[in-house]
Amino acid sequence: EDQVTQSPEALRLQEGESSSLNCSYTVSGLRGLFWYRQDPGKGPEFLFTLYSAGEEKEKERLKATLTKKESFLHITAPKPEDSATYLCAAPLDRGSTLGRLYFGRGTQLTVWP
Amino acid sequence: GAVVSQHPSRVICKSGTSVKIECRSLDFQATTMFWYRQFPKQSLMLMATSNEGSKATYEQGVEKDKFLINHASLTLSTLTVTSAHPEDSSFYICSAGGEVAPYEQYFGPGTRLTVT
Numbered sequence: 334e335d336q337v338t339q340s341p342e343a344l345r346l347q348e349g350e351s352s353s354l355n356c357s358y359t360v361s362g363l364r365g366l367f368w369y370r371q372d373p374g375k376g377p378e379f380l381f382t383l384y385s386a387g388e389e390k391e392k393e394r395l396k397a398t399l400t401k402k403e404s405f406l407h408i409t410a411p412k413p414e415d416s417a418t419y420l421c422a423a424p425l426d427r428g429s430t431l432g433r434l435y436f437g438r439g440t441q442l443t444v445w446p
Numbered sequence: 447g448a449v450v451s452q453h454p455s456r457v458i459c460k461s462g463t464s465v466k467i468e469c470r471s472l473d474f475q476a477t478t479m480f481w482y483r484q485f486p487k488q489s490l491m492l493m494a495t496s497n498e499g500s501k502a503t504y505e506q507g508v509e510k511d512k513f514l515i516n517h518a519s520l521t522l523s524t525l526t527v528t529s530a531h532p533e534d535s536s537f538y539i540c541s542a543g544g545e546v547a548p549y550e551q552y553f554g555p556g557t558r559l560t561v562t
Contacts, residue, residue, distance in 0.1 A: 367550070369553075374537075374556070374558070375555055375556060376450075376452075376539045376541075376553035376554050376555045376556045377490070377539070377541075377553045378553070379550060379551070379552060379553075382550055420489065420490070425492070432478050432480065432495070432543045432551065433480065433492055433495060434480070434492065434551065435492070436489040436490045436491075436492075437489060438488065438489040439489055
């Protein structure tokens with residue numbers, strides 16, 4: 334069964350303390366791995382798409398990397414405003430409908446000053 | 447970036463009534479829209495895929511007669527929760543993707559439904 338698993342479930346960091354979030358997947362024939370940020374009571378905000386192993390993308394303090402079995406979201410010198418739930422997702426391509434995504438349960442990140 | 451809106455943002459209704467939620471892509475044409483449901487501290491669960499001009503495709507376990515989806519134009523999809531019950535209370539989120547990159551979806555702000 335296709336699966337996307339995120340760890341840790343929750344992460345508390347002090348401002349400036351760098352760390353990484355993990356997303357492992359068992360989706361066969363992966364057609365991209367997606368990272369989103371979600372603030373409480375809001376819809377997810379698109380961050381990155383990674384399509385092939387070895388690919389890296391950066392945005393401000395965030396860098397996403399992809400291997401054949403997992404993806405990491407590295408957070409360098411985080412600030413309190415980086416506090417959010419980070420979700421990763423992989424495509425469900427059963428059938429002819431494109432665009433269906435399977436989301437992991439997310440990592441709730443809290444950065445305290 | 448692409449903007450997706452939802453209306454209403456919050457709705458409270460009585461058990462047995464129906465509620466309609468609108469999802470609009472404001473600055474691009476979305477051939478496909480998706481409806482998700484999210485319970486507190488849970489991840490997003492895909493409910494259905496909405497294609498403009500055709501019937502929606504529902505995920506396993508989602509009642510199509512309870513969650514009616516209409517995708518009348520390239521910028522509007524609606525989800526109607528019929529005969530709502532307290533267990534339907536949840537956070538409903540839509541997303542829209544374009545033809546070029548259907549997986550790079552942009553999400554609406556969500557609708558908090560509370561059924562009393």
